[in-house]
Amino acid sequence: MKIDESNPTPKYLQLKEIIKQYFESEQYKPGQKIPSENELITQFNVSRNTVRQALSELVNEGFIYKKHGSGSFFSGKTQDETTQSFLIGVITSFISYYIYPPIIQGIDDVAHKKHYNIVLGSSRGDQEKELICLEQLLQKDIDGLLIEPAGGFQDIRESKVLALLKDITIPVMFINWVIDDPDVSFVSINDREGGFTATEYLIAAGHQRIACIYPNDHVPGIQRHLGYRKALEQFHIPYDPQLDKGGTIFRWNEAEYIGRLVKELLMLGDKKPTAMFFFNDSAALQGGYQAIREFGLKIPQDISVVGFDDSELAAVADVPLTSVSHPKYQIGRWAAEILFEDITSRGPKPPTKQMVINPILVERDSVRFLNMPDEND
Template sequence: MNNLSMDNLNEPKYKKLIDYIIEYIKNGDLKPNDKIFSELELMDRFNISRHTVRKAFDRLVNEGWLYKVQGKGTFVSYPSANLKRDGKLIAVVTTYLGDYIFPEIIEGIENVLTQKGYSIILGNTDNKIEKERVVLKNLLSNNLCGLITEPTKSVFSNPNNDIYQQFINRGIPIMFINGHYNDFKSSYIIEDDIHAGYIATKHLVLEGHERIGGIFKSDDMQGHRRYQGFVKCLREYNIEIPEKGVIWYSTEDRDDFFNDKDYINILLRRLNNCSAVVCYNDQIAVRILDILKNNGLRVPDDYSIVSFDNSNIAQTAEVKLTTVAHPKAVMGERAANALLEIIDDKSLLIQEKMEPKLVIRESTKKV
């Protein structure tokens, strides 16, 4: 590491350092995943400033020669990371593909990308960790420009972070939608689920309800954040949190929980003292409508219900649902545009929340 000359005054020092490191990599003296020289080492060796070193590192990261791992340092990327990606292929991975709000999200993504000359490859995880791993590993064999993905069981520490890191190492930027992993630094476009939970609950409070139950999903970020908004609203209006009336379920519980007779009896007992229920999404709300109807209870006369997402089933249900609208296609469009921004400048970190809106229909009433 002694062939770098800073004598040429016509070329910026950071540019000379960039050329030097690239040459070092091309010669094989630094290999993929090797840790690059420290800032201090380069500063002392070549009598340059920390600003010069960081500017060179940032440019090399942006061009795909290096990648950074928070708290560990800067490393050499795979050779493919600094090649121009002419295939213009972007992967889109969601928990589900063919129903509910997902076709509209994907349509929004596809509309933007196709206009820019990109193709997409689709995958889904069924919200299962091992399937997420298989899907991601298979995608690594493609010449991808980027990845738009919905996390799996996002409330937990993700055991597939090592696979996501391989995307980063190869210069493939990642954009999360609907949620993100707290232990993996990333760009994301999400709905403001805390505010969504707040406005759903506030609507019931303003309708005069003081005994408000809730059904939330335990294994994803949206469920926990909607619950946070639920609690925030009840605290603001000095309404007691009905712990017995707050029910949690997981992906694996869902079918049993809302179909099994014993589970249904437990659910009804726990909601017995409530006059209103905040449901995790429209799908759960429709199941609750059926359960209540089958047990001689009416919505909104006996229970008011508010849900989330404003999917097609919210409008076609027997009782049309009051629901907090998910941005769907708009989120897909913004995620696609944001990913394209990062493809052009890999130093960008884009983290945005989209504002939810309440849609009032027939499933709530004043008491």
């Protein structure tokens, strides 16, 4: 078996069929390792790109699976087992916490109507775990994938996950991230507009000393911060770097870590902020509220607070939190609907699709209007 140079069929497709035949002729067993990329390049006198395309197709069709750092392995699938799996993969940072259950519910509702099941993976914000989840899902011969990327701003561009996702041929949809890449499909909230909306609201309430607490190594965090800066500039409020508290996304769920950032702001004395805009409700409620109260201050009488995501936590807090809405269920549903359009399409790979949703602000009780009399004074 060899590549036919005179055959108009692309070499990678010829190689894919040769490898499939090789599994049968050599009586490969499930879990048996296949030749390496270098071995295939030498054996068939083709480029590395040709080999990688062929292997990606075989991964997509469920004939092989990859183990990070170990190579590629035969799955045990035979030539006549090429039907759809009716499974889609979903990888998010968390599954049962915060904004993720409604997102997953939106995906599952669409999948159910399409007679599909979803297979869940949780990265917990860790790229190594994310890669393992992805490899495991690809072993299950999924027909499509929805993924919220893990890691920070630079990591996503340099990650093995993004390279692998661009290499496979099943439809892939990113959720909750706006990625500046024409080859990537995504559905996301407009984080920059959300940051602007939150800050504009605080400015309208008479605040000028407005702090922003956000992860500065995380695409949504960076975008929300840019919206904050844009609002200050538009309303001619001087930017004060002392009120700019960037942290790392990898510690964002630690209340003690967020509390330390808030306390640094409160220790500014007469220059402390009168209002704080937090990257998300979780940070505002679990770190921010506690730190403000430990300083003997009240919300909103002394410090006004705005969050982001309009989570269930915001509505049930002892001081209900004003928050920028996140259409959680809708984002899951819309992303799934677009993914299924790509799964059911025929012919060449469909064009990428990018959807950005503008958020609105949900007013509650955590903001004091400085330009109006306070009933509590």
